[in-house]
Amino acid sequence: MKYLMLIHHGQSLEKWETLSEDEKGALYGAWKAINETPGVTPGLQLEPAEMATTVRVRDGKTLTTEGPFAETKEAIGGYFHFEADDLEAAIELAARVPSTGHGGAIEIRPIVEW
Secondary structure, three states: OEEEEEEEOOOHHHHHOOOOHHHHHHHHHHHHHHHOOOOEEOOOEOOOHHHOEEEEEEOOEEEEEEOOOOOOOOOEEEEEEEEOOOHHHHHHHHHHOHHHHOOOEEEEEEOOOO
């Protein structure tokens, strides 16, 4: 099964500046280990939600709104893909993501394969 792992940073980005260089190095190391995990396809970090543009079409007109689709404290900060045998393996990997221990969360979404 393939999963999209959506990284909700929560307040973890705010805490980043308060970390020591050793603590930051440990987090980089944790991410490196995740990216090197078999089945993981590294993703990309996203700009803050405030940089988003939301697009809708109503009555044939394209409408744009500055900002994210929904107001949330846990905006998606990035993503990666993981191909695993089952959901339990995806949960185990998600628990290793540094954001989960610093006020964030990982949303695991199965990918529909056609």
